[in-house]
Amino acid sequence: MPLEQILIVAKTYPTPSTKYDETVCTAGLRKNGSWIRIYPIPFRKLEYEKQYKKFQWIEADVSRNQKDFRPESYKLRKHDDIRILAEIPTDKDGTWQKRREILCKDVYYNKAELLRDAYSAAKPTSLAVFKPDSITALKCVPAKEHDWNKNTIASIKARAQQVDLFMGASNPFEVVKKVPFEFSYEFLDNEGAKSTLQIIDWEIGALYWNCLKSSSGNERTACEKVRLKYWDDFVQKKDTYLILGTTLEFHSKKAPNPFVIIGVFPPRHELQLKMKLL
Numbered sequence: 110m111p112l113e114q115i116l117i118v119a120k121t122y123p124t125p126s127t128k129y130d131e132t133v134c135t136a137g138l139r140k141n142g143s144w145i146r147i148y149p150i151p152f153r154k155l156e157y158e159k160q161y162k163k164f165q166w167i168e169a170d171v172s173r174n175q176k177d178f179r180p181e182s183y184k185l186r187k188h189d190d191i192r193i194l195a196e197i198p199t200d201k202d203g204t205w206q207k208r209r210e211i212l213c214k215d216v217y218y219n220k221a222e223l224l225r226d227a228y229s230a231a232k233p234t235s236l237a238v239f240k241p242d243s244i245t246a247l248k249c250v251p252a253k254e255h256d257w258n259k260n261t262i263a264s265i266k267a268r269a270q271q272v273d274l275f276m277g278a279s280n281p282f283e284v285v286k287k288v289p290f291e292f293s294y295e296f297l298d299n300e301g302a303k304s305t306l307q308i309i310d311w312e313i314g315a316l317y318w319n320c321l322k323s324s325s326g327n328e329r330t331a332c333e334k335v336r337l338k339y340w341d342d343f344v345q346k347k348d349t350y351l352i353l354g355t356t357l358e359f360h361s362k363k364a365p366n367p368f369v370i371i372g373v374f375p376p377r378h379e380l381q382l383k384m385k386l387l
């Protein structure tokens with residue numbers, strides 16, 4: 110099978126794994142515009158030159174993930190078999206035109222249509238770009254669990270100790286901290302149907318920890334700083350699109366809405382730019 114060239118458009122926040130220590134789920138687009146999900150990837154354990162960013166083209170040897178019924182789901186044949194090719198840069202006017210042309214070729218505006226395609230018997234859709242008619246709220250609530258599953262973390266530490274004994278050296282890798290809050294967008298589609306979906310992309314998790322640090326550990330202040338970016342900037346000032354993905358658990362159970370927000374794409378309004386140039 111030939112190597113796939115994939116434009117990375119979303120990465121989820123890392124989660125612990127008893128097999129890989131820690132994994133992320135990555136979503137991207139092939140050259141022909143079709144979606145692909147690559148999971149699992151022990152991203153933070155990859156060599157630095159293989160740690161890809163959003164809107165970078167990569168080349169990888171992938172195969173269908175037979176444990177996942179979603180047709181977009183693939184896995185790397187080797188977990189470090191990745192080559193970074195090039196990046197689609199941002200542009201000075203903030204419209205991100207080149208990125209928009211690729212990412213926003215096929216956009217959903219209607220919740221019912223998205224769910225119909227998600228549960229299509231022929232080819233269920235599990236990755237999509239959605240353009241809300243309006244985003245009505247950014248919610249921040251304490252996470253149901255403040256820390257990762259204790260049994261999973263204990264298993265990871267036990268395996269690290271076994272490696273230490275066998276190799277005669279310490280394993281410096283530590284699983285990323287769990288974000289103690291859940292951030293969600295509440296939004297309406299083009300017919301007024303409401304959705305509330307959690308944002309699980311890596312960027313919002315990293316932003317929270319940076320904001321906590323700059324707020325001297327004050328969690329409330331950190332959440333307000335996250336709001337400045339994801340509400341005051343993305344919602345109030347930008348032409349925001351949502352990159353959605355289903356979770357395997359809820360998609361397989363045919364949940365009322367199996368999607369979560371795995372990425373936020375906030376280019377500047379093209380209309381605003383045109384008016385400024387007139």
